[in-house]
Amino acid sequence: MRLRKSNKEVHFNASNILDISDGEQSTVAHQSRQSSDDEFVVAAQQQLDDEDEHDVVPNDLSDFETQKGKKSESKRKRNRRSWVPTNAANSLSKVQPYPTDPSQKWTRTYVGPVKRWTRLLYLVDYWFGDMENRREIFNGFMNLWFNFQLIPPKLPLGSRQLELARNGWMPDDFAQDMEDKFRSWYLRYLSMTTTPQVPTVIDKTKAFRWFLPQTKSDMGVLLGHVSNQKEYRIKQGESIPFSDCGIPIEDEGNHKVQSGGWLLDVGGIVLSMGWAPIKGEVDQFLAMAIIPYADQAYYKNLDDIPKGSELKEGNIQIWKFEAEKDHKGVLRPAHSSPKLAHALCFHWGRALRMQWCPVPLSTDDNIALIAALCGDGTLRVIKITLGTENDGDGTFEELQEPMATIKPPKEYTLEINCFTWLNMNRIAVALSDGSVVVWSISPCLPLMRHPVHGSPIMDIVSGYPSSPFIIATMPMGGMFTLTDLNRPTAEKTYHGNPVVSLQPNTLVWNDHLRGFASIWPTSFPGTSTISFVHSRVFPLSRHICTVEGQTMCLAFGTCHPYLLAGSSDGSVWALNVLRKMSSHRDKTHKLKIFQHEYCAPRPLGTETDNDERNSRRGTCRILHGFLPQVNIHPLGVRVAKESRVKRAKKEKAGKGKAKKADDGPVSDDSEREDDDNFTMVPGPITIHEPLTRITALSWNPNAEFSWWAAAAMGSGLVRVTDVGIEDDQEGSHEHRGKSESVDPGDATAGDIDGLDDEDEMGEESDADINMMLYD
Known part of the structure; x- marks a missing residue:
């Protein structure tokens, strides 16, 4: 050599x-x-x-030097x-001693082969190295979603893009194989069970009297364009349809105006929400765990607060949303109002969390499983029927015994905090002592228990379907951890940055990117940061976006890489995480879908004559039509601004010395002005009404409806929106041509907003690395 x-x-x-x-x-x-x-x-x-x-x-030594x-x-x-x-x-080869020098801050950072400026060609290899055809599949993702950087596109039925979004990294026969296994497993369960689920059909009056939240008054809602808003009155169970532009549709029989969704009043606070995974071009079902306003109301006297043991009545409502097909073969929301199709009532306490079984079945099977964590600390699996024959007021059932009951171990003060489905017969539950237990549904028994954290676990998410037994856990205080349940004692990693998490529903998984999105520590209480970690490079976190207020809930698309984030200020944000992760130099954007604001009513006895028509439930205002915003890291912006201010001070100081030598001393008013204009705080902190916050978000997991999104607000309103954008609005031919010309090998990934590209990338940034594009 x-x-x-x-x-x-x-x-x-x-x-x-x-x-x-x-x-x-x-x-x-x-x-x-x-x-x-x-x-x-x-x-x-x-x-x-x-x-x-x-x-x-070199020719001589001088040239060599x-x-x-x-x-x-x-x-x-x-x-x-x-x-x-x-x-x-x-x-x-050996364990190095832990550094004790406080100046060595690298002990809590990632040191590995994947950098923030790693080119996309190698990033795909590191992220999806276990897949042989990873470049071909990921290139299809790039062609499908890269140029739609705000909201997902609408995919026509029967198209190749729709099948790519449905299958993702899984083989084409995966969905059918899981469906066949689900049917055979259910038949085996029916032959083995000795305590079947016992439902009792009750009437609507009894259900609303004892189980379902009920409000007698209506609520005022301000809707329409920001310059011409109109007040609408809405009661519990009613809905207001609106067009694609967000303007309420006055005449539901006018089919010339395309429906863009509904605004539904459920009369309570939605704690958890999810769409039912169903195969086929059928109507969609949205399940919600709802509690009354009184459970989270403000009490001056602490003795008046209802005890948890007294709140025994719980419910899960399943609403039906009809769909219709347009001339382009795209399923849209119908003009008809949503209906309460099913109501599950029980005496096990309030339903705190609920999740559908992720394996989809057709409506002809009349089988659907839903798991609910109730107020008594027990997780129950409930079998329900999602038929299309219930067109009346719906079916109300009172449950005495569920399909399966999962209880925490009999230890002192031990409770189940959260859970996640692994497949149709496995559920992983996280306990308050920081351990994880894997349960089998049929037969119903625990399979393993593994200690993961030293504090209660607030969120647990599985990597279904590509990595079902890889789970991520977010503790109340500690390290964000990834565990492989196949080898829990050997395959385990965590992120070195400690977090404090008190808010549930802030950890989500995306199978197309095969990574997790979660809240992240931030130094400013007025904003909240959301980051992305990949399952194969878990200690490396990448900034996704920063929202104003505190992040209340997150939702990742099942059939696309778009993220929804709900904040405490009532705003819902959307962005394309694939573009954020794969684009290094291009500016990415985020979009505020809508802004919700709640105004509490006047206290009883203080109404005036002008307030007679005001509702006792208060008034809401919903704004929409916001322009996209540049998705940047606030820390990078502040650092860049600080550098500019310091540079300007040096320049003025140099000019001041020169002027002082000629004309005498110079006033420092300009320097004080720069100090006044520069601040490390992005803006004032605003405290909103508690019912202004966004309580739950959910993307539709079915590929034909994957651009439908549901957002629940603390005021009791649920907004179901057709968020997707049609190809002709973005210019399908133009964008597809641009997308196919994208060179992922020359692209870079990461987040260095606010830094100079030349300083960050160095001289190696102009190297040409080509990646083959597949048709």
Whole structure:
């Protein structure tokens, strides 16, 4: 092997060298590991031979010194942005002592092959290295969603894009295989069960009297364009249809105006919500766990607060939303009002959380499983019937015994905090002591229990369907952790940045990106940060977006990579996480879908003559039609602004010295003005009404309706919206052509908003790496 003169004193380790996109060569220890990532391991000799092809031998020593100086300067620039320990050769062969120097902040950061400036070609290999055809599948994702950076596109029935969105990383026969297994498992359950589910049909009056929240008064809602809003009165169970532009439809019989969704009044606070996974072009069902307003009302006397043991009546409402097909073959919301199709009533306490079984079935099977965590600390699996024959007032059932009952271990003060489905017969429950228990539904028994955290677990999410037994857990206080239930004692990792989480429903999974989105620590209480972590590079987090207020709930699309975020200020945001992760230099945007604001009514006895027509439930205002905003990191903006201010101060100081030498002393009014204009705080902190917040979000998991989204507000309103955008609105031919011309190999991924591209990327940023595009 021939070495260059500049490399004669460079010693290479005999181990392999990872081909990293930014030109760095990280040396690993002598290990032999059989994995799918071997294809991007390059031999040291081959890499040196490639470098020799571009080697230029200098004519004399002066040219050599000049060239060597340039290379040293370039190397210093690269080392300025990424630091590699000097003992990298032995970092993986032995455990290094934990540094005690407080200035070494890198102990809580990610040090690995994937960087923020890693090119998309290598990023796809690192993220999806266990899939053989990963580049082909991911290229289809790029062609389908990259140019729709705000909301997902509407896909016509029977199209190739719709099948790609439905299957994702799974084979084409996966859905049918899971459906067949679900049917056979259910038949085996019926033959083995000894305590079947016992429902009792009750009338509507009894259901609303004892179980369902009931409000007698109506609510005032301000809807329409911001410059011409009109007040509408809505009661519990009523709905207001609106067009694609968000304007309420006065005449429901006018089919010339295309319906864009509904605004529904459920008369209570929605704690959890989810669409039923159903196959086929059928009407959609939305299940909601609803509690009365009194459960979260303000009490001056703490003795008047209702005790948890007294709140025994709970319910889960399932609403039916009809759909109709337009001339383009796209399913749209119908003009007819949604109906309460099913109501599950029980005496097990309030329903705190609920989730559908993720395996979809057709309505002909009349089988659907839903798991509900109730106020008594017990998780119950309930079998319901989703038939299309209930066109009246719906079916009201009082349940005495569920299909399966999952109780926490008999230990002192031990409770079930959250749960997640692994498949149709496995559920993982997270306990208040920080442990995770895997349960079997049929037969109903625990299979394993594994300690994960030292504090109560607030959220647990499974990677179904591509990685069903990989779970992420968010503790109340501690490290965000990823555990493989196949080998829980060996396969486990966590992110080194500790978090404090008190809000549920802020951890979600996306199977197309095969990663998790969750809330992240922020230094400013007026904003909340949302980050993305991939399951294969879990310790590395990437900033997604920052919303005003506190993040109350998140929702990731099942058939697309779009995220919904609900905030405490009543706003709902949407963005394309695929574009955010795969685009490094392009500016990404986020869109505020709507803004909800609640005004509480006057206290009883203080009404005036002008307030006689005001509702006792208060008044809401919903604004829509917001312009997209640049999705940037506020920390990067503040750092860039601080740099500009310091640079301006230095320039003024230099001018001031020159002027002082000529004309005398200079006033520092301009410097004070800069100090007044510059602030590290993005803006004032606004405290909103508690019922203004967004309580739950949900994307429709069915591919034919995957652009339908539901958002529940604290005031008791639920907005179901057809968020999708048609191809002709974005220019389908133009955008498809641009999308097919995207070169993912030349793209980069990460988030360095507010930093200089030249400083961050270095000289290696202009290298051309091509990636084959597949039709």
